[in-house]
Amino acid sequence: MRTISRKEVIFEFSPENQPVASVEAGETLLIETDDCFRSQLKSEKDLVTEIDFSKVNPATGPIEIKGAAPGDLLVVEILDIQVESKGFMVAIPEEGGFGDIIKDSVTKLVPVKDGKFWFTPELSFPINPMVGVIGVAPASGTKPCGEIGDHGGNMDAKVICKDARIYFLVQREGAMLAMGDAHAGMGDGEAVICGVEVPAEVQVRVDLIKNPEFKPPRPVVELGDHFIAIGHGSSLDEAASTALHDMMELVHYKTGMNRAEIAMLISAVGNLKVCQIVDPQKTARVEMPKSILKSHDQPIFAG
Numbered sequence: 001m002r003t004i005s006r007k008e009v010i011f012e013f014s015p016e017n018q019p020v021a022s023v024e025a026g027e028t029l030l031i032e033t034d035d036c037f038r039s040q041l042k043s044e045k046d047l048v049t050e051i052d053f054s055k056v057n058p059a060t061g062p063i064e065i066k067g068a069a070p071g072d073l074l075v076v077e078i079l080d081i082q083v084e085s086k087g088f089m090v091a092i093p094e095e096g097g098f099g100d101i102i103k104d105s106v107t108k109l110v111p112v113k114d115g116k117f118w119f120t121p122e123l124s125f126p127i128n129p130m131v132g133v134i135g136v137a138p139a140s141g142t143k144p145c146g147e148i149g150d151h152g153g154n155m156d157a158k159v160i161c162k163d164a165r166i167y168f169l170v171q172r173e174g175a176m177l178a179m180g181d182a183h184a185g186m187g188d189g190e191a192v193i194c195g196v197e198v199p200a201e202v203q204v205r206v207d208l209i210k211n212p213e214f215k216p217p218r219p220v221v222e223l224g225d226h227f228i229a230i231g232h233g234s235s236l237d238e239a240a241s242t243a244l245h246d247m248m249e250l251v252h253y254k255t256g257m258n259r260a261e262i263a264m265l266i267s268a269v270g271n272l273k274v275c276q277i278v279d280p281q282k283t284a285r286v287e288m289p290k291s292i293l294k295s296h297d298q299p300i301f302a303g
């Protein structure tokens with residue numbers, strides 16, 4: 001299995017990015033990701049307000065997928081996520097959901113051991129590894145890896161985890177996949193501004209669906225019995241609306257139902273959830289059960 005080193009990172013998704021590796025559709029890869037601080041925090045004495053902010057949110061890659069052309073779907077299946085043993089969290093004045101009451105920058109070391117992260121020596125939780133930043137090169141313009149766009153980016157969605165299949169609309173030749181910002185755990189909302197930030201090894205299988213019938217404008221995730229539209233916007237309302245409308249069009253494509261019927265169906269069995277509220281662009285998702293589909297044992301997009 002080919003390994004992509006965490007030495008090879010980008011800090012922005014750009015059409016100009018040059019690939020660090022070129023792989024075939026169908027290949028399995030091990031992608032080493034750095035933490036969102038580029039491992040600049042070594043202990044609780046290191047404060048996030050003192051690190052080099054031009055080096056946050058590194059994404060390993062980009063990885064060219066041979067044959068990927070704009071309009072294709074890139075399929076990234078997450079086979080496994082192994083997180084390292086040293087996680088960090090931070091609280092920062094004027095940032096995140098509690099910036100108004102955080103007066104001093106704080107760094108917290110959160111060890112990961114025995115399948116748990118240890119918030120304190122007495123308070124531990126099962127790890128729930130996920131990938132915060134994942135995306136493809138945008139068609140135009142440059143997006144820092146800390147931001148979110150139709151290409152993906154810093155979505156911080158808990159559903160981007162082991163066994164998830166993520167579909168991206170390819171925007172430039174080769175797709176140029178990159179990912180980083182793994183968390184050993186995170187709650188929906190990412191309230192303070194981070195999860196339990198850790199380096200990780202992410203095993204993925206990449207595949208291509210050439211010239212698909214339906215082209216989702218933003219990333220779509222399949223996980224277990226659900227399929228999920230992730231929306232973004234400058235407010236949570238806008239992010240929610242985008243995710244709802246993306247889900248509407250996806251269900252319309254899959255079922256042919258009329259839109260009023262779909263609206264009621266989403267309202268009856270769809271779950272609208274917050275991904276994160278702490279970045280300038282917010283992310284929200286709509287999760288729908290695959291049981292609404294005729295072929296619910298099949299992937300939602302096929303080649």
Ligand code: CA
Nearest residue numbers: 132154156181
């Ligand atoms: Ca993040």
Ligand code: ZN
Nearest residue numbers: 036132181195
């Ligand atoms: Zn993160």
